[in-house]
Amino acid sequence: MRFLGFLTRRIVGIAAVMVGVSIITFAISHVIPADPVAAALGDHATDQQIAAFRAEYHLDRPLPEQYLTYVNGLLHGDLGRSIRTRRPVSDDLFDSFPATIELSLAALLVAILVGIPAGVWSAIARGRLPDHLVRLASLVGGSIPVFWLGLIVIGLFYYQLGWLPGGARIDTFVAPPPTRTGLYTIDSLIAGDFEALRSSILHLVLPALTLGYFSTAVIARMTRSSMLEVLGQDYMRTARAKGLQERLVVMRHGLRNALIPTVTILGLTFGSLLSGAVLTETIFSWPGLGRYATAAAIALDFPAVLGVTLLAAIVYPIANLLVDIAYFWLDPRTQRG
Amino acid sequence: MSIPLPRASIVVAVALLVAAACAPAGTPGTSASVSPSAGGAASTLVIDRDTSDLISLDPAVLYEFSAVFATHNVYETLVKFEGTDLTTPKASLATSWDIKDAGSNWDVTFKLKSGVKFASGNPLTADDVVYSFQRAIKLNKSPAFLFTDVAGLKAENIKASDASTVVVTMPKTSSTQTFLVILTFTIGGVVDSKEVKTKETGGDFGSAYLLDHSAGSGPFSVDHWTKNTEVLLKANPNYGGTKPSLVGVLFKHVPEPTNQQFALEKGDADIANDLGSEQIAALQGKAGVTTTSADSLLLVYVGMNAMVKPLDNVKVREALRTAVDYDGIIKDLLKGNGKKVQGIVPKGLAGYNESAPFQADVNKAKSLLQEAGQTAVTLDFLVPTGPAPGGAAWSDIAAKLKSDWAKIGVTVNIKQTTTADLLGTYRAQKGQLVMINWGPDYPDPGANVNPFTDYKAKSIAYRNGWDDATIATKAHEAELISDPAKRVAAYKEITDYVLHNGPYVVLYQPTELFGLRSNVKGFNWSSIGWAELASVTK
Numbered sequence: 108m109r110f111l112g113f114l115t116r117r118i119v120g121i122a123a124v125m126v127g128v129s130i131i132t133f134a135i136s137h138v139i140p141a142d143p144v145a146a147a148l149g150d151h152a153t154d155q156q157i158a159a160f161r162a163e164y165h166l167d168r169p170l171p172e173q174y175l176t177y178v179n180g181l182l183h184g185d186l187g188r189s190i191r192t193r194r195p196v197s198d199d200l201f202d203s204f205p206a207t208i209e210l211s212l213a214a215l216l217v218a219i220l221v222g223i224p225a226g227v228w229s230a231i232a233r234g235r236l237p238d239h240l241v242r243l244a245s246l247v248g249g250s251i252p253v254f255w256l257g258l259i260v261i262g263l264f265y266y267q268l269g270w271l272p273g274g275a276r277i278d279t280f281v282a283p284p285p286t287r288t289g290l291y292t293i294d295s296l297i298a299g300d301f302e303a304l305r306s307s308i309l310h311l312v313l314p315a316l317t318l319g320y321f322s323t324a325v326i327a328r329m330t331r332s333s334m335l336e337v338l339g340q341d342y343m344r345t346a347r348a349k350g351l352q353e354r355l356v357v358m359r360h361g362l363r364n365a366l367i368p369t370v371t372i373l374g375l376t377f378g379s380l381l382s383g384a385v386l387t388e389t390i391f392s393w394p395g396l397g398r399y400a401t402a403a404a405i406a407l408d409f410p411a412v413l414g415v416t417l418l419a420a421i422v423y424p425i426a427n428l429l430v431d432i433a434y435f436w437l438d439p440r441t442q443r444g
Numbered sequence: 445m446s447i448p449l450p451r452a453s454i455v456v457a458v459a460l461l462v463a464a465a466c467a468p469a470g471t472p473g474t475s476a477s478v479s480p481s482a483g484g485a486a487s488t489l490v491i492d493r494d495t496s497d498l499i500s501l502d503p504a505v506l507y508e509f510s511a512v513f514a515t516h517n518v519y520e521t522l523v524k525f526e527g528t529d530l531t532t533p534k535a536s537l538a539t540s541w542d543i544k545d546a547g548s549n550w551d552v553t554f555k556l557k558s559g560v561k562f563a564s565g566n567p568l569t570a571d572d573v574v575y576s577f578q579r580a581i582k583l584n585k586s587p588a589f590l591f592t593d594v595a596g597l598k599a600e601n602i603k604a605s606d607a608s609t610v611v612v613t614m615p616k617t618s619s620t621q622t623f624l625v626i627l628t629f630t631i632g633g634v635v636d637s638k639e640v641k642t643k644e645t646g647g648d649f650g651s652a653y654l655l656d657h658s659a660g661s662g663p664f665s666v667d668h669w670t671k672n673t674e675v676l677l678k679a680n681p682n683y684g685g686t687k688p689s690l691v692g693v694l695f696k697h698v699p700e701p702t703n704q705q706f707a708l709e710k711g712d713a714d715i716a717n718d719l720g721s722e723q724i725a726a727l728q729g730k731a732g733v734t735t736t737s738a739d740s741l742l743l744v745y746v747g748m749n750a751m752v753k754p755l756d757n758v759k760v761r762e763a764l765r766t767a768v769d770y771d772g773i774i775k776d777l778l779k780g781n782g783k784k785v786q787g788i789v790p791k792g793l794a795g796y797n798e799s800a801p802f803q804a805d806v807n808k809a810k811s812l813l814q815e816a817g818q819t820a821v822t823l824d825f826l827v828p829t830g831p832a833p834g835g836a837a838w839s840d841i842a843a844k845l846k847s848d849w850a851k852i853g854v855t856v857n858i859k860q861t862t863t864a865d866l867l868g869t870y871r872a873q874k875g876q877l878v879m880i881n882w883g884p885d886y887p888d889p890g891a892n893v894n895p896f897t898d899y900k901a902k903s904i905a906y907r908n909g910w911d912d913a914t915i916a917t918k919a920h921e922a923e924l925i926s927d928p929a930k931r932v933a934a935y936k937e938i939t940d941y942v943l944h945n946g947p948y949v950v951l952y953q954p955t956e957l958f959g960l961r962s963n964v965k966g967f968n969w970s971s972i973g974w975a976e977l978a979s980v981t982k
Binding site: 142143145146149150151153154192193199202203258261262265266269273274275276279280283389390392394398399402407 | 670709862863871895902
């Protein structure tokens with residue numbers, strides 16, 4: 108029951124966030140000095156074309172009326188029509204979102220698989236060489252610009268060494284798997300298409316490493332510091348005193364407790380991965396939401412910008428909700444109190 | 445309790461990677477039937493380009509560069525330009541055409557080639573031509589103005605007098621020469637009416653279907669368009685002309701020029717379509733690749749608002765033109781990726797005027813200013829952000845101009861802003877000096893001369909407050925001349941006049957740069973924005 112109440116409160120919170128985000132984004136996108144009509148119709152448009160365009164996108168109406176029209180559309184599941192692609196924004200999002208989810212999940216996987224063990228290792232070997240190496244790598248990961256890293260890894264692993272593909276989701280001459288989830292790796296597994304699976308995994312490696320490096324660094328540092336804190340606790344000494352092997356002491360008693368703050372970071376990380384995807388997707392020709400958002404912003408395509416923002420506004424709280432649910436599992440105190 | 449999650453994740457991830465690495469590369473997928481590998485990499489031409497402008501592949505709807513390039517190879521037109529020549533339309537689906545003075549109208553009669561088939565196998569008849577032109581007018585999408593406004597066509601004035609004859613009735617206020625030029629463009633593409641009619645839904649004339657399918661008679665047809673990823677054309681087995689040696693052409697969406705360069709060098713792309721001067725320089729001397737360039741039809745220019753003092757004085761405008769170091773811009777900033785063109789019609793179009801009399805003559809410019817009674821002039825200079833056509837940054841060109849004009853006592857305050865923002869100011873006649881580029885809507889001198897001279901057209905002359913009714917009238921008269929030689933002579937007179945009297949400093953005509961694999965032959969870029977892919981081999 109406690110859980111249901113908690114879930115209801117969070118869902119109501121998400122709805123409130125959505126309303127707030129829609130108002131703020133709508134206001135910002137409509138008060139910026141640049142004219143979306145000039146961006147959409149270009150240099151050659153006649154006065155008649157401009158007037159028709161303004162009428163089509165209700166730009167000739169007062170701002171509050173434009174907002175109410177937009178919200179009315181939203182309530183009917185209509186995110187509007189993109190100025191740039193001339194398609195319904197929902198169709199565009201539906202096409203591009205799975206690619207971003209796949210990339211972000213892969214980056215998150217990198218961050219978990221590398222960041223947590225690195226953090227634990229660093230804490231156990233505090234002050235010694237492994238610790239220094241992990242801290243140095245974390246420092247670099249936390250400060251290196253994504254676009255620069257992306258160009259470097261493409262230059263090295265694709266252009267110089269030829270080990271991995273340099274862009275796109277799948278090889279040019281490999282057919283994408285039939286769409287089930289939109290995630291090529293999952294869809295090719297479902298279809299039993301191992302050629303597509305192989306190609307899509309190999310294409311994920313460089314963008315996922317690029318996108319995931321920053322999060323890996325953050326998670327490694329967070330895991331290290333919380334591990335250090337936990338390692339000094341009385342219950343750790345008690346566990347050792349009981350004669351448990353050091354490996355079990357660290358993994359069973361240390362890591363589980365140390366992971367609680369790391370899980371909080373994971374939720375935030377997933378959100379930041381979505382925003383980091385904007386640059387990564389452009390560099391790796393990855394047909395996802397980030398590249399769609401970039402193109403939309405450049406073209407002053409405000410229905411598309413609004414659509415992307417609202418989608419992000421849903422994803423962030425959902426990621427945080429999942430984190431809170433993970434707390435229930437990790438920390439029994441949250442279930443009681 | 446143990447921590448099973450990370451360990452399980454590691455196991456799954458490692459298993460996936462191992463499975464991926466071990467899977468035989470040639471294992472056929474369940475969806476291999478839609479793979480571009482139908483013809484194999486060896487016979488599919490891969491073109492890397494930024495295709496983010498794609499909206500539709502329907503010839504009555506599309507008006508974007510990527511779509512024009514692709515569909516030019518999918519749909520045939522009644523007349524066409526051959527090779528890179530854009531001055532004389534030649535026969536294509538029409539074997540001949542006759543322009544008759546019918547009193548208050550022109551009657552243009554086209555005789556169609558016999559035996560032409562669409563990719564579907566349906567024969568191409570006059571009914572298909574009538575349907576195609578009428579649907580373009582009735583759909584009234586981006587390119588429709590070429591038929592309705594420029595050529596003055598109405599749907600009911602396009603008729604088939606028999607299965608192989610089409611008669612188009614045009615008003616005398618429109619130019620038959622311009623109409624023929626428009627017919628070479630993608631809006632003149634003839635669609636398979638029998639096939640398209642079966643795809644019509646809700647009065648859309650099949651445009652939802654033709655968005656990402658095709659129904660043409662050209663050397664290729666659309667296999668698929670995966671949004672934000674690729675467009676694949678496959679060879680049309682029913683094409684009546686010389687069969688393409690390529691099995692397919694893949695337009696891959698690769699927005700970053702550096703990635704295009706890498707893919708070209710690695711052999712993952714055959715043609716890189718959006719290279720800048722840096723990438724071209726990096727490709728020089730590399731094994732297996734070559735580079736080429738071609739004229740574009742763009743003109744990069746500075747508009748001088750003739751309503752703003754002292755730019756209302758023709759001598760001040762002439763002084764600004766005279767002071768500019770055009771050769772320096774082209775050589776140093778563009779690294780040679782531009783041509784010195786100073787008239788308002790670009791090289792490549794009929795009516796191009798070779799006259800380019802201005803080049804950094806500081807003394808002459810100063811004396812012109814003195815004659816105008818001006819010694820120190822200060823003006824705002826509006827400049828877009830990002831790279832200009834030809835590869836140099838707009839800001840670098842602006843800085844060069846500022847320095848050139850400073851030498852004659854003209855101070856400009858550079859104000860850099862987005863193109864969209866700049867256009868808003870420019871359209872409202874609120875600019876003083878505005879740098880921007882212009883490309884014609886169709887490859888005819890009228891597409892440049894009219895907007896650059898006619899104030900009432902509310903285009904470029906209007907934005908620069910230049911209202912010269914005499915030259916505007918001459919421009920419209922020139923457009924209506926049906927004799928090509930007399931037409932060119934009339935345009936020569938007009939462009940000479942604008943060169944010294946108009947409110948423009950035409951800076952250069954940019955070239956477009958391409959990287960090609962060395963085995964790619966027969967790729968000739970037309971400045972209108974396409975290449976005939978049927979003649980390309982690899």
